[in-house]
Amino acid sequence: MTDKYAVIGNPVAHSKSPLIHKMFAEQTGQDISYEKIEAPLDGFAATIERLRKDGYKGCNVTVPFKFEAFNIATELSKRAQAAKAVNTLKFDNEKIIGDNTDGAGLVHDIECNIEMPLKGKRVLLMGAGGAAYGVLVPLSQRGAGLAIVNRTIANAWEMIKPCDASQLISIYDYSQLVPLPNSIRFNIIINATSTGLTDEMPPLPSGIFAPGALAYDMMYGRETPFMKFARAQGAQVADGLGMLVEQAAEAFYIWRGVRPDTAPVIAALRA
Ligand code: NDP
Numbered sequence: 001m002t003d004k005y006a007v008i009g010n011p012v013a014h015s016k017s018p019l020i021h022k023m024f025a026e027q028t029g030q031d032i033s034y035e036k037i038e039a040p041l042d043g044f045a046a047t048i049e050r051l052r053k054d055g056y057k058g059c060n061v062t063v064p065f066k067f068e069a070f071n072i073a074t075e076l077s078k079r080a081q082a083a084k085a086v087n088t089l090k091f092d093n094e095k096i097i098g099d100n101t102d103g104a105g106l107v108h109d110i111e112c113n114i115e116m117p118l119k120g121k122r123v124l125l126m127g128a129g130g131a132a133y134g135v136l137v138p139l140s141q142r143g144a145g146l147a148i149v150n151r152t153i154a155n156a157w158e159m160i161k162p163c164d165a166s167q168l169i170s171i172y173d174y175s176q177l178v179p180l181p182n183s184i185r186f187n188i189i190i191n192a193t194s195t196g197l198t199d200e201m202p203p204l205p206s207g208i209f210a211p212g213a214l215a216y217d218m219m220y221g222r223e224t225p226f227m228k229f230a231r232a233q234g235a236q237v238a239d240g241l242g243m244l245v246e247q248a249a250e251a252f253y254i255w256r257g258v259r260p261d262t263a264p265v266i267a268a269l270r271a
Contacts, residue, residue: 004055005034005255008047009062012036016269017060020248023268024260032057032256044068048089048096058090058255060248066100066130073098082137082162085130088251099254102131103138105247106190106218111142113242113266116188116214118142124172126202127192128155131218135192140165144188149174151193151202179207186210189230191217196224209235218243242266 007017013036021034037059039047044065051059061069069086070076077099080086086098110116121144125132128150140146140163147170150156160166180186187210195202196219204226209215215230218240227237245262253259 001031003030003032003057003255004051005032005058005060006037006051006056007034007060007062008037008039008044008065010038010041010064012038012062015062016244017062017248020245020265020269021252023265024249024252027264028252028256028258028260030256030258039065045072048072052091052096056091058088058251060251061087061089063130066134069098072096079103079137083134085133087134087247088254090254099251100134101247101250101254102134102243103136104250105243105245106135106216107138107142108246108250108262109238109242110188110214110216113246113263114214114216114236114238118144118188121145121187122184122210123147123188123190124149124186124208125190125192126150126204127194128152128159129192129194132192133159135190136160137163139190140169146170147172147186149177149202174203177205177208179205182210186213188214188216189235191215191219191224191226195226196222199225201225201229204229206233209233212236214238216240220244241269245269 007015018034025032066085073096075097080098080100083100088099090097123144123146125148148156149172153173156171160169213235215235216238220239220241230237245266249262
């Protein structure tokens, strides 16, 4: 019998997850179906109940339900606890197991696909919203020197509280990021703000990228002002498509116990 999965969001029409999981299933010979479900804004819990009754094995959760998914889970992985948000649910009889695969997806994309090890790098994470929460702990465990900059600095302090490595993380206001001497410029700057969606540029100064630096925007599908700025500053630029596919691969592994090869899937989506 075909095992059923879905992605739940609102809106969800734009989601590439069904296509990604279809490619994973074909590649690994797994017999699954995967669809998009738009839950009413006040109907996430009822939608989950319906899926469980209908025999679904799990689902991905996207905006704006990741926090509700966190509350509905009966068991949470460590990384979901740290992120305070869940993007992957697995239904196991009475159990609803919640996980967050965004951080693993980002780290895998940077280290394995882009081939830039995080260890020893000076990394600046921009933002302290849902996306930043999701990646903070996996990012802080890779041996990088981590700094965070956010428009509302109190949100950044709040975000790092549960992180074991919080004393090792520097927090900045954008106004503190003046052009830096070469020795303390950043090797990797990650845009986890929503500025790509609003076509705004986070207020970064010039002279912030170290030579050979990577500018990583979690947004995908179009060139953001941050990507344009980074290119003009001589940085290597990456979008969030690889992260999207890698977080899906991690979810697929949680559900099916098989790890798909992501490279052909990323290439197909780019084509
Ligand atoms: P949130 O709304 O939760 O967070 C927004 C963040 O952006 C906050 O930290 C906010 O700061 C900051 N911000 C907003 N406007 C500005 C501005 N003008 N200047 C500086 N900072 C600003 O959004 P999410 O975290 O959910 O999403 C962020 C991005 O990540 C989106 O583009 C989303 O598509 C992407 N994403 C990609 C994924 C992938 O797989 N590739 C997965 C998840 C997300 P403040 O705290 O001051 O409000």
